[in-house]
Amino acid sequence: MSQAAEHVHAQGQQHPIKIYLWIWALLFLFSIFSYLVDYFDLHGALRWTLILTFMIVKASFIVGVFMHMAWERLALKMAILVPPLALLILISLMAIEGDYTFVTRLAAFVAR
């Protein structure tokens, strides 16, 4: 690994073209899958699970291989990938807040 790391640093990020072509093909495949979710008009929990799964798989391929994050040292991975986890707190809080606003609105101008 350290030899490989040395090679990467000496030459910049250089990997076989085959890897990129594979990831490229997989991105197409998963985009078609997400499109089919809409095409077959799936609903409810199944739809949301599939959409989020395909989204995360595609995002990992892009960040990991195309942006070479998989080959970076852990210090850089952590500096870039850990801070966005704070956003999960923002998303949860805003989801709770949105629900509260919805219920308040129902009580204020729909129930009347």
Added chain:
Amino acid sequence: MANDIQAGAAPEGLQGVAADYSADKQAFPVPWGKAMMWIFLLSDTFIFTCFLTSYMNVRISTTVPWPHPSEVFALDVGGAHIPLLLIAIMTMILITSSGTMAMAVNFGYRRHRGYTTALMLITAALGATFVAMQAFEWTKLIVQENVRPWANPMGAAQFGSSFFMITGFHGLHVSAGVIYLTVVALRVWNGFYDRKGTYETVEIAGLYWHFVDLVWVFIFALFYLW
């Protein structure tokens, strides 16, 4: 080249993290431009997440039904009604451009000046095509379907403001990327990076372009498909 001195001996894993941060050397053994691009993309992640979170918040809290994106963005082609057709084509174009960009970075490090320039210009052209299709989509929505940031005939008023803000900001990123890639491609062609001795700028431009594709993955899933 100072980066190379310690790279071979550095430990891996969490030990490596501690060593990278505490040793008397730069923390990230990558070109400074690349580290800065990553930091910029991190801040951009926060901006786009704020947009998508505000969209989630207004969509949860509205009592008026949300317009069905699958129908709003459907196209009639030769009598057939195909849902999300334009968006699907735009997605494919952006993924293709990400692929050509990855190849450009690869050929850059192999010092193939011609291939790198050509692949980067193809990437920029695909990006420009994406923006053109987005302009068509906006025109159709504003002129034919009467969608405005404050109201629309299909349902919740927040649909328009969320749509124009999120896709508009993404389109701005794509447009900026097209200019950025064209400038770097011309510099590859005139041998600027051969004289500089490194093609790292191509990889840094690539990082930005892949990020634009990455944001589209999230917009496609959360706005168009949800």
